[in-house]
Amino acid sequence: MNFDFSDEQKQLRDSARRFLEKQSSVAVVRRVLEGDEGYDRELWQGLAEMGFTGAAIPEEFGGAGLGYLELCVIAEELGRAVAPVPFSSTVYLAAEFLLAAGNDAQKKNYLPKIAAGEVIGTFAYAETAGEVTAERIKATVSGGKLSGTKIPVADGAIADFAVVAAQGGSGLGLYLVDLTGPGVTRTVVDTIDPSRKHARIVFDGAPVEQLGSGDAQAVIEAVYDRAAVLTAFEQVGGSDRALEMARDYALERIAFGRQIGSFQAIKHILADMYVSATLARSNCYWGAYALSTGSAELPEAAASCRVSATKAFQHCSTNNIQVHGGMGFTWQFDCHLYYKRSNLLALNLGSLSVWENRLIARMRARNSARDAA
């Protein structure tokens, strides 16, 4: 059994970590968090030059053609560095929608630019509070023009194009929209994690191009499963970093004449953080295996790593603050960067309860298929 990343993939991890420690330092994250720029351009360009934005894009479309295991490795490092870049919107979503549903021309138009870091893409889906369902989507395409409002759209204000879910002639469809073109008004909205900006986008007769003609809901579900695995790796990277921060502080902080890490009350918090981060990592490896092999287990594995990693990152980022005490509640300490990111990632692809529900439905389907066989 070799249920682990290869030596080459571990080398990739090391070089990604070295790169991000320099290019996505806390100072860089804070500059985006506190500024209006929307993302760090230099970091984004650097990620493209490293071949990361095109890691899983086939070479015929300008990608590095590395593969999904490599993309998982990169995702973990981005999560660890709470990188302030539109990587998930562009790479896990926009590029995956193009690969899943795009025609050759659409792929040729966008994918090489994504790989080169020349364009930013996103997926515009939610419109109102609550789980997104086809019925709740009011945005409509008629005569090749899109009208409606999407909020929140990750990286909506900086993206060059969006994949938009909207009602078309025959129900829910997916459409490519040039966000720099006519009929598009976008405003940055305040969110829980300002190091990853979101926008409200009002479409008023924006020209669109259809993306695929099949069952849009099925495409969304398939792409979300893939994005869930990659996001879970970001969450695991964030969990590990939050655990390290708490551990380091527990070793350094003296109270009642001893290191606070010598108190069992603190030790046990840290041990529980380790347990949740470890279980999430192991589930993520399963997700990575399923994603990279195109296994039929992917829907179940994706939901498992999503649920496990969401819980782990929230658990670790919350308790990181607790271990830091009052200092953890300050703007000056970095704990809040992870706390905010954990709360953002917990909701970005649909909330925990939605994924829990999906997981049980999928396990049940697998069991009945097995019983029938």
Place this chain on the structure above:
Amino acid sequence: MNFDDTPEEAKFRAEVREWISANAPHDLDEDLKKSGLAGLRLPGRDIMAESKAWQKKKADAGWAVPHWPKEYGGRGATPIERVIWQQEEGLYNQLAQPFAIGQGMCGPTVMAYASEDLKRKYLPKLASGEEIWCQLFSEPAGGSDVAALRTRAEKADGSDEWVINGQKIWTSGAQYSDYGILLTRTDPNVPKHAGLTMFIVDMKAPGVEVRPIHQMNGGRGFNEVFFENVRIHDSHRLGAVNDGWNVALTTLMNERMSIGSRLATGFPEIFGFVADFQLPDGPAIDNAAVRAKLADWAVKSSGLRYTAFRAISSLSKGERPGPENSIGKLVAGVMTQDIAKYAMELEAEAGVLTSQEDAPAAALFQNMVLNSPGMRIAGGTDEILRNIIAERVLGLPGDVRVDKNVPFNQAPGR
């Protein structure tokens, strides 16, 4: 990243599978399948006789303890081959339970510290199941703090014998054991870890008295063992006098090598239960609150499964399992208890029933509720496991010890 065997591993697995399929006691299949979490149940049969018969059969073919050296009853299998054996033995592994502590913990300690004569005398019979061993560490005054034990071993004047007096507790299988490894205090005038010595003790020797403990779940698997002037020849000492703590660590480290068998969590059981169980508005599995609980346990269960696969992968590369594997029992213990309580909660008033005939799901969850507190204590309490993770994995400092560097007989509480 894959779950595939290497060519050598695949060859070994095929050999194991073929042998098991040709030799396993298939007449027990149905009962073994039904056992699991509720404990081994073989209606109308003698469990010990069935266990010994299977162990003997394995021993005759060299499969008794595959990873032991040939001369002591094994076949020199590698650590990964040991895992493959455990995976393939599967269902029948339940029959190896009476031998688990002896082969898993006592055997390796004897192998590391006993004379060649004693190894050849004891190990092959321990391997074949002919003789059963137990581990005598815990005492009423030393559970989590095992080094606080008080059982005395004193050298008899003018002889090569030691005289043992004291009491052990929580000894699994003592009532049917032939031998045990016994940790004693040989010098009370030095700090607690520095005055311990390990011995092999004959459980049938005069002065050894075993009293089963009546557990809260009605079972009697654990025992108290009393020693009154029990004599042990110095040749049966394991390790140097007063070096028993290091010997005990060898024993405890070996516990970690056993990662191939699956930890029971109760998850498959609750999943099966809620799929059929009807709430007033339909099957329990369709209820949102039930699904949220199930999902939490599902990802813990898969998390443990894939954590074990990662450990097996390390083993396959020749690395040794470390303290990080403490998470298995920590997660599984609480989870079993929570699952059992939740199933009873769904059963509502009928959840109080405990007979197999009356209780839903043949009283599986009621048995789990009564058994699970023990799982969270035996073999390291939840709290000790958290300390191990915090100190050995995360590198946090040890707790302040007020008995550190204090002679045992002057430490607080003596």
